[in-house]
Amino acid sequence: MDWLEQFYDDGLMNKTTEPNTRASKWELEKEKLVLNNVSELLECPVCLTIMSAPIYQCPNGHTLCSMCKFRVKNCCPICRTDMGSIRCLALEKVAKPLEVPYECPLEDRGCKVTGNIPKLITHIKNHALAIMHDGSRIAIDFARPVSLNTWSWKLRVYKCYGCYFCLYIKRFTSSNATGDVAYIRFMGEENEAKKFSYSLEIGGDGQKLTYQGVPRSIRVRNENFLEEGMFVSPSFWEENEQEFRLKLKGQISQN
Template identity: 40%
Template sequence: MASGNPFFDDLQSKPEVIDPPQNEDILDGESVNDPTQPTTKPNLVVSSSVRELLECPVCLNAMYPPIHQCSNGHTLCSGCKPRVHNRCPTCRHELGNIRCLALEKVAASLELPCKYQSYGCVGIYPYYSKLKHESQCSYRPYSCPYAGSDCTVVGDIPFLVAHLKDDHKVDMHSGSTFNHRYVKSNPHEVENATWMLTVFSCYGQYFCLHFEAFQLGMAPVYIAFLRFMGDDNEAKNYSYSLEVGGNGRKLIWQGVPRSIRDSHRKVRDSFDGLIIQRNMALFFSGGDRKELKLRVTGRIWKEQ
């Protein structure tokens, strides 16, 4: 955006953030117990030597079947075998197709705590269920929902609220209604899309209101949507509405806030929000249709 022409009244323009990669390292093809049901056994201590045995020497991740070994007994995971061109990374002997069944059985006998134990998860899980559980664990940290910079901060909700306020200088509001005015002197510029993020506190929860300009095919459009700072099952307990208009016309959107587990880009690309064509936005702005002046109002409510 051109210097001296702020997109918004109360926030400087920021470049759009690229979504961090999602963890898709989930065990496939194994018969495991329900990962959502932790055992009630006391916390078990597994010696460091056993953990080292199950650590791939190439990628340093935990190994899952099939676990390969060379003729000297050195092991590595199946994912790294092609990376070392079928040569043992420890002794350089040819790997062949030897499978380390003994180590796979050792792994099957282990039960370990979730790696998000420090965030509050108290479950103990079989070795082959642990990875799948961790990909779905309700205690796993959230990514920072700020979309105006390449922020890699993760944490629980109270930590992220403080982070947004202190580090990103996000506007924080209390209450379930809002009335925001978005201004841009040159609405024909939609490249290097900029965002506005406002955090609302209501019903004992936190919500993020986003506003962005982006290119939809050949047409420049604006989108506004709400995200819930929590998991999707909680987000479904709330609804919100957005309204924008002018010159006797208005557009109204009603929806359910998306969890911040879904990235801002994913929400935008699914068009799950109030979308305003640029021509309509300029019509709402009045005047000579050369300057964007949009007022977006809305409210959040809890479903009974």
Template identity: 35%
Template sequence: MTMGYSEPLDWANVALSSLSGLNDLHSSVQCVLSQRDAPFIPLILQCPNGHTICSSCKHRVENHCPTCRQELGNIRCLALEKVAEQLQLPCKYQSMGCTEIHPYKNKLKHEELCRFRPYNCPYAGSECLITGDVPFLVSHLINDHKVDLHEGCTFNHRYVKPNPYEVENATWMLTVFKCFGQHFCLHFEAFLLGMAPVYMAFLRFMGEESEAQGFGYSLEVGGGGRKLTWQGTPRSIRDSHRKVRDSFDGLIIHRNMALFFSGGGRQELKLRVTGRIWREQGQ
């Protein structure tokens, strides 16, 4: 009798062919602990009973299987790792418009930068944890933070402080403008730069940085025959309010200059910041 030679089984292909669909495949390579967040990272461990867990979660269960409590050790599940290497998964922001599909090991990196991921609330007065798309955040700012919404591409912002010598750190104001079908956040703040009180105005775009590059804006403050002007590109709200402020990317007015602009014997701060937004040519 002739003995035939059989190739070793490719367990990854066997596993793939035995699963009924992408959802089954996805759930088969998810960590029992972190499955709500992400599929397995490349190193997959298994206990003596065959239960699997990703290596990054091993310390969380003190080296014991969360299913049967057997000691985990360092036994790798190579077949499941091969399955995972072939897995293509949609972005978790698919319902928000993302159509990209990535190998599972690249999925998290993509989602960290996905343009469809939710934005953080741009309100600077508190650590607001609300996230969402732009229409939702505009409504949230108006209804929950009582922020004013103005239509138009020019603005005239007035800031008054009875005692200009008492500057509380991060005293702020926020106004939202709708212009060219987009939304912009105008910030005006008083804060301490070291020991020196300063005032700062800057604009943020409610959208992606690549979209923000299509717009420009100018700010102007003055009085007594003098004026300061600023011209720049709005920053995306992907950059936090603090990041923009601490980079000094806006109109900065030192207190002595602000009092000069205010007039009235330097007894009261009265600043009027004007400006406009425009669409850059070719956009």
């Protein structure tokens, strides 16, 4: 695994012992063996990715990541017993030093909080940074004051399929185009994001735009977010100073 190899290589670079001695070679081999064993312990048996908190275990001790717990409908994929809600705290403790924290979905607005997904969700809820939704269906009525040239908009976070998704609408400006881009980001790793897709439709005053795509991970830094969402050009808006009512609809799907 790439992260494990990098972790191991970094450890080797920091070693001060002579690599030609038999003892130091044994120490390095032992360290590599330990890291390989840790990797096997933290590998989810369903999605085969490295687990991080929350990690669940069935009554027989088989472990599972939180996303796959939802996918298998709370049934252990190894022994077929009910998973319940038992957390494997020992394994979570092992995984914690290996976690790479996520940045807050509102990092572009100046938020500096980082952490795992449960921590970020708690942070977002406690500080009312987003409107939270349960379910995969998107249905929003909102207004855009044309004279202000900006959205009456707040980040939306959707909980579905045991995961969280962020719905953004951002202003895009370049030498070739100016408008607004609506897109969805997955709160998790990029390889997990590819297991989902989404559709968006925005309409008002007899006009309609549609888009279908695959969400990117919130880890991805992409200044040109025009490439990953639905572009709404200024010509879509009314040309007067009246408040323009819009309907945004969509669906998040599991592939």
